[in-house]
Amino acid sequence: MFLHTKILFVLLWLTLNPAYAQPHLRWHEGDVTLSTGLTLHAGMCYQPQTNAIIVQTGDTWRTYTADQLQGFRYTDVALSYSHQFRVYETTGPDGQTVPLIFEILVPGQSLALLRLPGQHRANWLAQHGLLRCQRAGWQTPDYWFVWLEGHFAAPDAFVETGLDNLVAAAPESVQRWSANTARPNNPKALSLWLSRYNGRLVQAQNSDRPTITFWSVSH
DSSP states (O other): OHHHHHHHHHHHHHHHOHHHHOTTSOOEEEEEEETTSOEEEEEEEEEGGGTEEEEEETTEEEEEEGGGEEEEEEEETTTTEEEEEEEEEEEOTTSOEEEEEEEEEEOOSSEEEEEEOTTSOHHHHHHTTOOOOOSGGGOOSSEEEEEETTEEEOHHHIIIIIHHHHHHTSOHHHHHHHHTSOOOOSHHHHHHHHHHHHHHHHHHHHHHSOOOOOOOOOO
């Protein structure tokens, strides 16, 4: 009886302490912004299979699902690489919005490159308005998407049908840059292209701003 009670106590303790119950999880220190706007600096463990993160503050562990988050970021010290995540809304099979956690590969307000862990099946992605790359050279272990003005697009489809429209609406200096730059033909090339495009766009927008001159009047 005593042994049975002790086993139940240990199982309960492990359940309430996920850091011990799941020692294989990788923990990182970073910032978590909740849906309320509150930002926490804490230890965290991203759980892509459940669309959530485990957050440790002091001796307390709590799981936050995507609908409770705006996003989070951390640096993988071992790899010296910073990860940034944001919650985007997709449309579920019943027409309701579904929040999903995406990693931001190339940041931007209206244009960004996103990654979603590859545990989802093709029919699930389609039901949520997320279309996979069709060309073999564009397929990756995880799913990549271009976020453009509130819509998701597969990277290969974006390059084929959306890239020209994007450039056509850009400032002339950005159009000249694009004309002299190789068209991306794989995911890594697209990542580099979008990073450079965003940088050129910011540069062009800043140069178009009027210069304010202050005149000094001497008496």
